Amino acid sequence: MTSVRCEKANPAARLRLFCFPFAGAIAAYRPWYDELAPPVRRMIELCSIVFRTHEGNHRGTLFSSLPPLLDLLVPAIASYQNIPFVFFGHSMGALVSFELARRLREQGMPGPVHLIVSGHRAPQLQDPRPPIHLLPDPDFWRHLRELGGTPQEVLQDPELMELLLPTLRADFAVCENYVYAVDEPLDCCITAFGGRNDPRVTQNELCAWQAQTRGSFSVRMFPGGHFFVQTAQLLVLRVLAENLTRILAGLPSAETA
Numbered sequence: 082m083t084s085v086r087c088e089k090a091n092p093a094a095r096l097r098l099f100c101f102p103f104a105g106a107i108a109a110y111r112p113w114y115d116e117l118a119p120p121v122r123r124m125i126e127l128c129s130i131v132f133r134t135h136e137g138n139h140r141g142t143l144f145s146s147l148p149p150l151l152d153l154l155v156p157a158i159a160s161y162q163n164i165p166f167v168f169f170g171h172s173m174g175a176l177v178s179f180e181l182a183r184r185l186r187e188q189g190m191p192g193p194v195h196l197i198v199s200g201h202r203a204p205q206l207q208d209p210r211p212p213i214h215l216l217p218d219p220d221f222w223r224h225l226r227e228l229g230g231t232p233q234e235v236l237q238d239p240e241l242m243e244l245l246l247p248t249l250r251a252d253f254a255v256c257e258n259y260v261y262a263v264d265e266p267l268d269c270c271i272t273a274f275g276g277r278n279d280p281r282v283t284q285n286e287l288c289a290w291q292a293q294t295r296g297s298f299s300v301r302m303f304p305g306g307h308f309f310v311q312t313a314q315l316l317v318l319r320v321l322a323e324n325l326t327r328i329l330a331g332l333p334s335a336e337t338a
Contacts, residue, residue, distance in 0.1 A: 087128045088114045094126035097166040101130045101174030104252035121322045143251035146258050151184045168193040175201035199274035203289035204261045214253035270296035276309035
């Protein structure tokens, strides 16, 4: 159901970047590795977190809450913790990556050295909008069109829309059924990315992520709406590369590690 896919193996990597998908994402991060600046590419390994149902296998269990998904994610990344790693997640992926970092800490396992959360309000803030995962099909698809993240070829293909509908509803249910539990802040630093015209997440809601870390915190706003990671992808990747460069510079050297 859930797995880790390394987009390109890099035995020389000093840092691993785990990328978590947004709702219904299909191969969202596959092109990112080749678009990163060469000096960064040489030092990292980019791995996508894959929910099998996003890849065309719709026979598996579709979760409507986060805990059982975390139960699968913990063992999935356990064998990839031989070097320091960073979590990046957009929208649903931000929430999943945050809770996975807390679950790893709870189980005494290594956690991310940095958490980059994108397009999602701080988890302690309640979503003011009504849930959409139980809406009738026409209303549900209307909301997806307004968000702008679903490819047009999907929206214009009724058969494909019908095929993806259970997965999309389940992904939105995971987020909309989420209940925040108070816990100690994470030790890792957090960076929050946001779209200046995102109708779902304000800059103030992004700034509230600061309460979730004992480390440093920063916010970076980008042109675009909720899916600025697609519409402003080159700028997002440039800023991401800058963040990864700083993280790499703070790691112990190979001689002292």
